[in-house]
Amino acid sequence: xxxxxxxxxxxxxxxxxxxxxxxxxxxxxxxxxxxxxxxxxxxxxxxxxxxxxxxxxxxxxxxxxxxxxxxxxxxxxxxxxxxxxxxxxxxxxxxxxxxxxxxxxxxxxxxxxxxxxxxxxxxxxxxxxxxxxxxxxxxxxxxxxxxxxxxxxxxxxxxxxxxxxxxxxxxxxxxxxxxxxxxxxxxxxxxxxxxxxxxxxxxxxxxxxxxxxxxxxxxxxxxxxxxxxxxxxxxxxxxxxxxxxxxxxxxxxxxxxxxxxxxxx
Amino acid sequence: xxxxxxxxxxxxxxxxxxxxxxxxxxxxxxxxxxxxxxxxxxxxxxxxxxxxxxxxxxxxxxxxxxxxxxxxxxxxxxxxxxxxxxxxxxxxxxxxxxxxxxxxxxxxxxxxxxxxxxxxxxxxxxxxxxxxxxxxxxxxxxxxxxxxxxxxxxxxxxxxxxxxxxxxxxxxxxxxxxxxxxxxxxxxxxxxxxxxxxxxxxxxxxxxxxxxxxxxxxxxxxxxxxxxxxxxxxxxxxxxxxxxxxxxxxxxxxxxxxxxxxxxxxxxxxxxxxxxxxxxxxxxxxxxxxxxxxxxxxxxxxxxxxxxxxxxxxxxxxxxxxxxxxxxxxxxxxxxxxxxxxxxx
Numbered sequence: 060x061x062x063x064x065x066x067x068x069x070x071x072x073x074x075x076x077x078x079x080x081x082x083x084x085x086x087x088x089x090x091x092x093x094x095x096x097x098x099x100x101x102x103x104x105x106x107x108x109x110x111x112x113x114x115x116x117x118x119x120x121x122x123x124x125x126x127x128x129x130x131x132x133x134x135x136x137x138x139x140x141x142x143x144x145x146x147x148x149x150x151x152x153x154x155x156x157x158x159x160x161x162x163x164x165x166x167x168x169x170x171x172x173x174x175x176x177x178x179x180x181x182x183x184x185x186x187x188x189x190x191x192x193x194x195x196x197x198x199x200x201x202x203x204x205x206x207x208x209x210x211x212x213x214x215x216x217x218x219x220x221x222x223x224x225x226x227x228x229x230x231x232x233x234x235x236x237x238x239x240x241x242x243x244x245x246x247x248x249x250x251x252x253x254x255x256x257x258x259x260x261x262x263x264x265x266x267x268x269x270x271x272x273x274x275x276x277x278x279x280x281x282x283x284x285x286x287x288x289x290x291x292x293x294x295x296x297x298x299x300x301x302x303x304x305x306x307x308x309x310x311x312x313x314x315x316x317x318x319x320x321x322x323x324x
Numbered sequence: 325x326x327x328x329x330x331x332x333x334x335x336x337x338x339x340x341x342x343x344x345x346x347x348x349x350x351x352x353x354x355x356x357x358x359x360x361x362x363x364x365x366x367x368x369x370x371x372x373x374x375x376x377x378x379x380x381x382x383x384x385x386x387x388x389x390x391x392x393x394x395x396x397x398x399x400x401x402x403x404x405x406x407x408x409x410x411x412x413x414x415x416x417x418x419x420x421x422x423x424x425x426x427x428x429x430x431x432x433x434x435x436x437x438x439x440x441x442x443x444x445x446x447x448x449x450x451x452x453x454x455x456x457x458x459x460x461x462x463x464x465x466x467x468x469x470x471x472x473x474x475x476x477x478x479x480x481x482x483x484x485x486x487x488x489x490x491x492x493x494x495x496x497x498x499x500x501x502x503x504x505x506x507x508x509x510x511x512x513x514x515x516x517x518x519x520x521x522x523x524x525x526x527x528x529x530x531x532x533x534x535x536x537x538x539x540x541x542x543x544x545x546x547x548x549x550x551x552x553x554x555x556x557x558x559x560x561x562x563x564x565x566x567x568x569x570x571x572x573x574x575x576x577x578x579x580x581x582x583x584x585x586x587x588x589x590x591x592x593x594x595x596x597x598x599x600x601x602x603x604x605x606x607x608x609x610x611x612x613x614x615x616x617x618x619x620x621x622x623x624x625x626x627x628x629x630x631x632x633x634x635x636x637x638x639x640x641x642x643x644x645x646x647x648x649x650x651x652x653x654x655x656x657x658x659x660x661x662x663x664x665x666x667x668x669x
Contacts, residue, residue: 222405225405225407227370227372227392227405229418230371230391230392230393231392231397231398231399231467232393232418232419233393233394233470234393234418234419234422235422238422242407242418242421243407243409246407246409246410247409249409
């Protein structure tokens with residue numbers, strides 16, 4: 060332990076009051092959720108198709124979105140971290156824009172691009188008669204659009220932490236660039252990719268705005284957990300609470316899984 | 325088998341222009357201060373840096389057009405750069421695997437090398453759990469596993485603590501003796517160069533300032549940097565027979581006659597210091613002022629400003645007897661037989 064970690068600093072006590080209010084503000088809503096939860100018949104509530112169908116859809120689409128993000132996002136992170144080219148800052152800004160963009164705007168943009176009369180969607184519809192919006196594929200696309208930047212940012216950070224001279228060491232041993240990437244870089248990136256994937260998956264699981272705009276709200280095909288929570292709140296509040304508990308449990312599990320990386324700051 | 329290289333790398337404000345010629349089975353040390361261009365030269369030999377001009381020829385084959393991964397070259401990096409996700413065995417086997425050797429053969433070769441380097445017990449260990457000396461040997465084994473014709477070592481002992489460095493240096497010498505290719509090692513530590521190398525090339529400011537056998541370089545340094553490295557005073561002057569007029573002022577009498585520009589080298593321990601002007605024959609003497617003193621083992625090394633300015637080694641008893649402090653006025657004396665004089669060009 061370093062001296063810096065041992066030193067505590069001198070606390071101005073006036074900060075304690077707003078800090079306590081802040082904690083209460085963040086924690087009380089979750090406590091309310093736990094207090095009002097229909098614990099007695101929770102399992103019966105959760106075992107219905109109204110819950111299980113959107114839950115399964117959410118898990119499947121979030122996992123698919125994460126896989127797509129991995130396939131596209133890891134190479135993208137590599138380009139951002141390791142290639143020097145003009146406009147790299149601009150590219151990074153574009154790639155991370157969905158992090159701060161209101162998701163509903165993302166949904167509108169996706170409609171304009173991939174909708175039946177969209178920039179690319181029209182071409183797709185004319186060629187194949189297939190229309191993307193309001194399908195399960197559209198859910199995956201909306202989730203990927205919103206969640207992939209989390210993976211890219213996380214993996215890019217991890218790549219920057221790896222000494223590029225490992226590539227040189229591999230080259231002097233006769234390794235091709237591809238062999239070096241798969242045998243040296245990727246294994247060293249493992250923890251960064253894992254953390255990025257979990258963040259990406261969690262963001263995809265909670266996606267609401269872009270999904271409902273681009274994919275709609277059709278039970279069985281596009282109605283994911285967050286959508287069904289919102290709907291249930293209007294006519295079956297107990298079911299909404301039960302669904303929310305499931306998402307809360309998933310979030311806590313993710314935090315617990317990542318605590319080694321972030322909560323020990 | 326031999327290496328013949330003329331490395332020219334121009335990086336704007338800094339340029340390197342170094343020629344090397346090394347016979348097979350021998351070790352050449354590139355010695356020089358930090359920023360002299362040693363590592364740049366090594367990286368160019370390895371193919372990690374393109375040549376601006378010049379050539380690299382190994383056993384009659386031109387290497388300069390080849391990519392790093394195609395050159396028959398092994399590199400031990402200063403901080404080793406062992407792959408942290410691979411065991412020691414897989415690090416050593418890496419180069420063979422990358423060249424398409426099957427896993428079983430590559431691992432068997434790696435195990436044999438690890439055994440030769442007395443690392444069998446550490447084959448399954450990740451690099452983070454190896455000691456500095458072990459990591460150095462794994463790095464050397466990794467570089468040798470692909471049977472390179474040219475072995476490049478960048479400050480191979482710099483990452484080790486002083487105690488380990490001694491034993492690793494001796495081991496490294498034996499391992500390099502067993503290697504029949506060409507070895508080029510970069511170091512700023514004269515002891516590494518003297519112990520490990522058959523041939524020394526001193527580089528300063530991107531240029532070769534002196535080359536020769538370690539013994540020759542140590543005996544007759546040609547720059548103040550080399551003189552300081554080998555612990556000698558180096559004075560430059562103009563000789564007329566056994567009389568040398570020093571460039572910085574003062575003159576010396578030598579036993580060996582020379583003509584024209586010369587260097588005069590003298591050991592700090594050959595200079596005697598006294599409070600009064602010494603008498604006697606064959607002695608050079610001059611008055612000076614003690615500028616600074618520092619302890620070096622069981623002696624004290626004093627800087628005495630003349631002219632000429634010299635470093636002097638004194639015993640603690642002499643310092644006490646003469647009541648030497650910085651600022652004290654003293655007389656320096658040195659026998660003509662202690663002076664090494666050699667032409668400057």
